[in-house]
Amino acid sequence: MIYVAIMGHGTVGSGVAEIMINHNPLVAEKVRDKIEVKYILELRDFSSLPYAEKFTDDFEKIVNDPEVKIVAEVMGGIHPAYEFVKRCLEAKKSVVTSNKELVAMKGAELLKIASENSVNFLFEASVGGGIPILRPMAQCLAANDINSVTGILNGTTNYVLNKMIVDDMSFDTALALAQEKGFAEKDPTADIEGHDTCRKICILASLAFGKHVYPEQVKTEGITNVTLEDVAYAQKLGCAIKLIARAKKLPGGHITAEVAPMLVSNSNMLSHVNGVFNAIMVHGDATGDVMFYGKGAGKMPTASAVVADIIDCAKHLHARKYFDWQEGEEGYVVPDTSKKRFFVLIKSLDFEAMSKSFNAVFPDNTWNIKNEFSGEIAFITDEDFEVEISKKLDKIKYESIKTMKMLF
Amino acid sequence: MIYVAIMGHGTVGSGVAEIMINHNPLVAEKVRDKIEVKYILELRDFSSLPYAEKFTDDFEKIVNDPEVKIVAEVMGGIHPAYEFVKRCLEAKKSVVTSNKELVAMKGAELLKIASENSVNFLFEASVGGGIPILRPMAQCLAANDINSVTGILNGTTNYVLNKMIVDDMSFDTALALAQEKGFAEKDPTADIEGHDTCRKICILASLAFGKHVYPEQVKTEGITNVTLEDVAYAQKLGCAIKLIARAKKLPGGHITAEVAPMLVSNSNMLSHVNGVFNAIMVHGDATGDVMFYGKGAGKMPTASAVVADIIDCAKHLHARKYFDWQEGEEGYVVPDTSKKRFFVLIKSLDFEAMSKSFNAVFPDNTWNIKNEFSGEIAFITDEDFEVEISKKLDKIKYESIKTMKMLF
Numbered sequence: 001m002i003y004v005a006i007m008g009h010g011t012v013g014s015g016v017a018e019i020m021i022n023h024n025p026l027v028a029e030k031v032r033d034k035i036e037v038k039y040i041l042e043l044r045d046f047s048s049l050p051y052a053e054k055f056t057d058d059f060e061k062i063v064n065d066p067e068v069k070i071v072a073e074v075m076g077g078i079h080p081a082y083e084f085v086k087r088c089l090e091a092k093k094s095v096v097t098s099n100k101e102l103v104a105m106k107g108a109e110l111l112k113i114a115s116e117n118s119v120n121f122l123f124e125a126s127v128g129g130g131i132p133i134l135r136p137m138a139q140c141l142a143a144n145d146i147n148s149v150t151g152i153l154n155g156t157t158n159y160v161l162n163k164m165i166v167d168d169m170s171f172d173t174a175l176a177l178a179q180e181k182g183f184a185e186k187d188p189t190a191d192i193e194g195h196d197t198c199r200k201i202c203i204l205a206s207l208a209f210g211k212h213v214y215p216e217q218v219k220t221e222g223i224t225n226v227t228l229e230d231v232a233y234a235q236k237l238g239c240a241i242k243l244i245a246r247a248k249k250l251p252g253g254h255i256t257a258e259v260a261p262m263l264v265s266n267s268n269m270l271s272h273v274n275g276v277f278n279a280i281m282v283h284g285d286a287t288g289d290v291m292f293y294g295k296g297a298g299k300m301p302t303a304s305a306v307v308a309d310i311i312d313c314a315k316h317l318h319a320r321k322y323f324d325w326q327e328g329e330e331g332y333v334v335p336d337t338s339k340k341r342f343f344v345l346i347k348s349l350d351f352e353a354m355s356k357s358f359n360a361v362f363p364d365n366t367w368n369i370k371n372e373f374s375g376e377i378a379f380i381t382d383e384d385f386e387v388e389i390s391k392k393l394d395k396i397k398y399e400s401i402k403t404m405k406m407l408f
Numbered sequence: 409m410i411y412v413a414i415m416g417h418g419t420v421g422s423g424v425a426e427i428m429i430n431h432n433p434l435v436a437e438k439v440r441d442k443i444e445v446k447y448i449l450e451l452r453d454f455s456s457l458p459y460a461e462k463f464t465d466d467f468e469k470i471v472n473d474p475e476v477k478i479v480a481e482v483m484g485g486i487h488p489a490y491e492f493v494k495r496c497l498e499a500k501k502s503v504v505t506s507n508k509e510l511v512a513m514k515g516a517e518l519l520k521i522a523s524e525n526s527v528n529f530l531f532e533a534s535v536g537g538g539i540p541i542l543r544p545m546a547q548c549l550a551a552n553d554i555n556s557v558t559g560i561l562n563g564t565t566n567y568v569l570n571k572m573i574v575d576d577m578s579f580d581t582a583l584a585l586a587q588e589k590g591f592a593e594k595d596p597t598a599d600i601e602g603h604d605t606c607r608k609i610c611i612l613a614s615l616a617f618g619k620h621v622y623p624e625q626v627k628t629e630g631i632t633n634v635t636l637e638d639v640a641y642a643q644k645l646g647c648a649i650k651l652i653a654r655a656k657k658l659p660g661g662h663i664t665a666e667v668a669p670m671l672v673s674n675s676n677m678l679s680h681v682n683g684v685f686n687a688i689m690v691h692g693d694a695t696g697d698v699m700f701y702g703k704g705a706g707k708m709p710t711a712s713a714v715v716a717d718i719i720d721c722a723k724h725l726h727a728r729k730y731f732d733w734q735e736g737e738e739g740y741v742v743p744d745t746s747k748k749r750f751f752v753l754i755k756s757l758d759f760e761a762m763s764k765s766f767n768a769v770f771p772d773n774t775w776n777i778k779n780e781f782s783g784e785i786a787f788i789t790d791e792d793f794e795v796e797i798s799k800k801l802d803k804i805k806y807e808s809i810k811t812m813k814m815l816f
Binding site for chain 1: 694703
C-alpha cells in the first residue's frame with residue numbers, strides 16, 4: 001500500500017482528492033499497487049464530506065508519518081508551501097505540486113534537496129494545467145537541443161484578448177465577463193499584468209536550458225495597454241494580438257526571456273489558440289517546431305496532471321526521475337537584441353505630413369493600413385534591429401506612437 | 409558503458425547513427441553513463457563512412473553479443489524486422505523502433521515478449537515522427553479516461569491537400585510536386601490510400617484504449633477521390649478538407665476507428681495544420697482536448713525520437729516502462745453510428761428541380777452554396793444519424809452526389 005497526503009483542499013486540491021478517492025481503482029491499476037489518500041491538510045472545515053476523516057490541520061502528522069511516501073502540495077503561494085515542501089523532501093517523501101509560484105522561485109533549490117534525498121519533485125501541473133509539457137520536453141526531446149520556447153500560457157488574458165478580437169468588446173468589459181464566468185479572479189493583477197505568464201516561462205526556460213530563470217530576470221508586460229483599436233488593426237493586417245512568453249538560447253551560454261503582448265501572424269499556429277486555451281511551441285534543432293495545446297487551467301485538467309505526477313512517483317518510488325536544473329545566476333538572462341518585425345501605430349492631426357514622411361522613411365512598405373479619416377497609419381516593419389527601427393521612426397512626423405513586437 | 413546496435417542505415421537509421429555518434433557527449437550526459445553504438449546492421453556498403461568499422465551484415469553477431477543491451481530497429485517492413493525484434497527481446501535486449509507497420513501488426517505480441525523478458529519495447533517514433541505523443545498519452549494522461557483520439561497523421565497527404573487548397577493545384581500536380589520535393593515516395597500508395605495513417609491510428613487506439621486494433625479492422629479511405637471542386641466548396645463553407653484518423657471509445661467496451669477525408673471546421677485547430685505537419689488531438693475526460701503538433705516525418709525529427717527512446721531505455725535498464733496493451737479481438741472495432749454532420753455536393757442539369765427539392769427536404773438549411781451556373785449545391789447538414797441523412801437525400805432530385813463527414 002502506498003500512502004499519499006494532499007496539502008490543500010481548494011479548487012485543485014479538491015479535484016485531486018476526488019480523483020484519488022472516487023477513481024481509486026483506475027489509479028491503482030495504473031500504479032500496479034494499492035494507493036490511498038491518508039491525510040488532507042486543510043485549516044477550513046470539511047466535516048460534511050464523505051472522506052472527512054482524512055482531514056487534519058497538523059502538518060507535523062504528515063511529515064512525521066513514515067507511511068506517507070508521496071505528498072501533493074496544492075496550497076499555492078510561497079509560505080508556508082515552501083517550508084512544508086522542503087521538510088517533506090528532507091523526510092524522504094516525493095512531492096508533486098501545481099504551485100507555479102513556488103517552482104518559479106524555488107525550483108532549483110527544491111530539485112537539489114529532492115536529489116540529495118533520492119526522492120522525486122514533480123510539477124507537471126504548474127505549467128499549462130492539463131497539457132503534458134514538462135515531461136515531454138524533458139524526456140521525448142532528450143535527443144534535441146532546444147533553441148526556443150514560445151507560449152500562450154495564461155487562459156484569462158487569452159480569453160480577454162479573444163473577446164476583444166471576436167466580439168469587439170473593450171478590455172474592461174471583457175475582463176468583467178471573464179470574472180463573471182470564473183475565468184478571472186477578483187483580483188486579476190497576476191493574470192493581466194503578466195506575472196502568472198512570467199512564472200510559467202521561468203519554469204519552461206529553466207527546464208529547457210538547464211539553469212534556473214527567476215521571475216525578476218524576465219522583462220514582463222501585461223495586456224492592460226492593449227486597446228480595441230490595436231486589436232482591430234492587427235486583425236486587418238492578418239494577425240492576432242496574444243500575450244506571448246518567449247525564451248531563447250543565445251550563443252555564449254546566455255538566454256533571453258520576456259513576456260509581452262505581440263502580434264502573431266495568422267500563418268503561425270499560436271494565432272489560432274483561442275479562449276481559455278494555452279499552447280506551448282518548442283523549437284528543437286532536430287524536431288523543428290513542436291506544439292502542445294490544451295486547457296491551461298481549471299479544476300479537473302490541473303488536478304488530473306497532479307494525479308499523473310502522483311502515479312509517476314508511485315511507480316518510481318525507488319527510481320529518481322532525472323528532472324533537474326542548476327541554480328541560476330545574475331547576468332544569465334540578457335535582452336533580446338535580434339532582428340525582428342514590429343507593429344507600429346502612429347497618429348497625427350496632420351495626416352498628410354505624417355503620410356509623406358512615412359512614405360519617405362519606409363518607401364517599400366506594403367504591409368500597412370492608412371486611415372486618413374482617423375489620422376492613423378498602422379504598419380508592420382521589415383525584420384530589423386530595434387535600434388534601427390527606432391532611428392527610422394524618429395524621422396516620421398507623428399503625435400503619438402505605439403509599437404509591439406511581431407511573431408511570425 | 410552501454411552498448412547499442414542499430415539495425416538499418418536508411419534515412420532514419422543514418423540519422424540515428426549520426427546523433428548517437430556525432431552528439432555522443434550530449435546523449436551520454438542525458439543517460440548519465442557512457443553509451444556507444446557497437447554495431448550497425450546493413451547489407452549495403454558504407455565502407456567510406458568514418459564509422460565504417462561498426463557495420464555488419466550478420467544479425468547473429470548482434471543478438472548473441474551480451475554486451476548489447478539496446479537495439480534500434482529502423483529497417484522498416486515486417487520481415488525480417490519482426491523476427492529480429494522478437495529474437496532481440498527474447499535475448500533480453502530492449503528494443504526501440506520507428507517501424508509503424510511492425511507495431512500496428514505485432515505490437516501486442518512484442519510488448520508481451522518484452523514484458524516476459526523484463527526489457528522495454530518503445531516506439532515513440534512510429535507515430536508523429538518527432539512529435540512526443542505516445543509517452544505523454546501513456547504517462548501524463550494517466551489520470552484521464554481517454555474518450556477519443558483524432559489526428560492528421562500523414563504529412564504527404566496533408567501537403568497534397570494543402571497545395572490543392574492554397575495553390576489551386578490539381579491532385580495529380582500536387583502529388584507530383586510532393587514527390588519532387590521528397591515528401592512523397594515514388595510509389596505513394598501507402599500514403600494517399602490512407603494505409604500509413606491507418607497504421608498510426610491503430611497504434612494510438614491500442615495505447616489509448618488498452619486493446620490491440622489491427623489495420624484490417626479500420627475502415628480506411630484515402631484522398632484520391634478528393635477534387636479541387638470539393639476543396640473549393642469546403643473552403644467557402646468555412647472548412648478545410650483533411651485526411652482524418654479517428655478512434656473513439658463506445659459504451660460497452662467497444663471502439664470505433666476510421667480513416668477518411670473529412671471537412672474540418674475552421675474553428676477546430678486541426679483545420680490549421682498545414683503542409684507536412686501532423687497533429688493529434690486527444691480528448692480526456694478530465695483534461696478535455698489536448699493537441700500535439702509538429703513535423704510528422706523526416707530524417708532528423710524521426711531519428712531524434714528514436715534516440716530519445718534509446719536514452720529512455722538506457723536510463724531504465726533495470727526498470728520496465730509500463731507501456732502495454734492486450735491482444736485485440738474480433739468484433740472489438742465497430743462502425744461509428746453516432747450523429748454527425750455531413751458535407752454534401754449534389755449536381756443536376758435541372759438545377760431548378762434540384763434546388764426546389766433541396767429546399768423542401770432541408771427547409772432550415774442555411775449552411776449552403778447554390779451554384780446555378782454549374783448546377784451544383786454544396787451544403788452541410790445538421791447533426792444527425794447517417795441513415796436519417798440518407799433517407800432525406802433520397803428525396804432530392806440530383807444526378808450525382810458526393811458526401812463527406814464533417815469534424816466540428
